[in-house]
Amino acid sequence: MEIIKGIWFFVQDQILGMKWLNRVVGNLLTSLGVDLESQLGAGLQFFIYDTVKIFVLLSVLIFGISYIQSYFPPERTKKILGRFHGLGANTLSALLGTVTPFCSCSSIPLFIGFTGAGLPLGVTFSFLISSPLVDLGSLVLLTSIFGGKIAIAYVVVGLVLAVAGGSLIEKLHLEEYVEEFIRSAGPVDLEAPELTTQDRLAFAKEQVLETVKKVAPYIVVGVGIGALIHNFIPESFVQEVLGGDKWYSVPLATFIGVPMYADIFGTIPVAESLFAKGAGLGTILAFMMGVTALSLPSMIMLRKAVKPKLLAIFIGIVAVGIILIGYLFNAAAFLFV
Numbered sequence: 001m002e003i004i005k006g007i008w009f010f011v012q013d014q015i016l017g018m019k020w021l022n023r024v025v026g027n028l029l030t031s032l033g034v035d036l037e038s039q040l041g042a043g044l045q046f047f048i049y050d051t052v053k054i055f056v057l058l059s060v061l062i063f064g065i066s067y068i069q070s071y072f073p074p075e076r077t078k079k080i081l082g083r084f085h086g087l088g089a090n091t092l093s094a095l096l097g098t099v100t101p102f103c104s105c106s107s108i109p110l111f112i113g114f115t116g117a118g119l120p121l122g123v124t125f126s127f128l129i130s131s132p133l134v135d136l137g138s139l140v141l142l143t144s145i146f147g148g149k150i151a152i153a154y155v156v157v158g159l160v161l162a163v164a165g166g167s168l169i170e171k172l173h174l175e176e177y178v179e180e181f182i183r184s185a186g187p188v189d190l191e192a193p194e195l196t197t198q199d200r201l202a203f204a205k206e207q208v209l210e211t212v213k214k215v216a217p218y219i220v221v222g223v224g225i226g227a228l229i230h231n232f233i234p235e236s237f238v239q240e241v242l243g244g245d246k247w248y249s250v251p252l253a254t255f256i257g258v259p260m261y262a263d264i265f266g267t268i269p270v271a272e273s274l275f276a277k278g279a280g281l282g283t284i285l286a287f288m289m290g291v292t293a294l295s296l297p298s299m300i301m302l303r304k305a306v307k308p309k310l311l312a313i314f315i316g317i318v319a320v321g322i323i324l325i326g327y328l329f330n331a332a333a334f335l336f337v
Contacts, residue, residue: 016057016144022049043231050223050269057141058215058265059208065136066207069099070200078117087167090126094162097130098155107131108301115305116182122170128302129318130162132292141265145272153329154285161289161321168317169310177310218266226269235277244280244333250326253283254319257290267291282329289322 013019025048026036034041077096084092097107111128115121134155142151195203229238242249257267267288274284294315303311 012143012147016140018049018053018056018144021053025049025052039231043227046230046273047223047227050226050272051220053144054141054219054223054265054269055212055216057144058219059212061136061140062208062211063204065099066204067200068136069207070195070203078114078119081114081119081123085120087163089120089123090163090166090170091159093123093126093166094130094134094159097127097133097162098135098159108298108305111302112182112305115178120170121175121178122166122168124166125169125314126162126166129165129293130159132298133162133289134158141268145268146275149335150281157285157325157328158289161318161325165314165317165321169314172313174310174313177307179305179307182305215265219269222266223269226273229270229273230276233277238274238277238279242274242279242283244283244330246280246283249280249283250286250330251323253287254290254294254322254326257287257292258294258296280326280330281333282326282331285329286322286326289325290319293318293322 022045025045029041029045029048030036034044036042036045081089081093081096107128110131111124114124114127139151139155142154240246242253271284271288274287275281299311299315302314306314
């Protein structure tokens with residue numbers, strides 16, 4: 001058992017967490033005369049280390065996930081989901097969301113296509129909640145920073161929120177609040193071309209280049225904000241505003257995240273710094289979920305597909321779910337120490 005634990009901690013710290021890279025960056029900066037004990041030096045080390053680490057992990061993860069995703073084009077996904085009904089369909093839809101695009105704006109076109117193809121509304125909303133919120137990449141990156149327990153718990157509650165949210169929307173029978181042009185589109189059956197291994201590798205490589213180019217600005221900004229929090233904002237201030245014992249910290253973090261636009265990779269550096277400064281675990285996860293699932297740009301895009309009442313119900317269900325999850329994690333934070 002001790003050997004297994006040792007291997008796991010090595011994987012978590014040195015492979016996923018890339019702690020060795022932090023030492024390399026520190027040694028390089030020291031050789032250039034940078035004082036790592038100063039706020040500026042420590043902030044620079046954090047920025048370089050986190051930026052390189054995230055881009056390396058991101059590229060590897062996107063390649064692997066995209067290769068898997070090549071087996072689930074929209075046409076095949078629609079056929080798979082069409083075979084299931086009720087809670088099983090919502091669960092499968094949420095799971096399929098874990099191998100699809102990395103931000104909510106990328107997920108909405110697929111949501112529109114699935115809805116127009118005649119899939120149940122609740123099933124498509126389970127996909128829409130899960131896709132930006134939970135993916136295999138977030139599991140690996142969260143493990144590298146917060147450890148396996150927190151990463152797995154985050155993925156589990158994200159999937160539960162997706163299944164519960166989609167199921168509730170299904171029960172409310174809100175199909176009439178989908179815009180007419182989507183409801184009248186009718187089913188479109190397209191045969192997905194059979195891809196060779198070479199085609200899948202090329203697709204994965206293309207996805208890496210496109211995704212890295214798209215998310216790079218948000219990662220750099222996120223790491224920059226994380227570096228400022230990590231080295232320039234007093235720990236006492238963060239604990240006073242976002243501490244787990246503050247009742248208002250979870251809803252505050254959730255709604256602070258809404259105007260922002262980033263994917264899970266851009267929010268993780270900020271979450272890492274807030275965690276190091278003593279912010280509540282549930283508060284941090286609520287912030288990440290608010291950014292990824294309820295960002296204002298994605299809600300504007302979604303409004304083109306659904307009417308205001310359905311949009312408001314969706315936002316309300318997801319926001320309440322995120323806040324409840326945040327409070328739950330703050331109350332049970334001792335389990336993850």
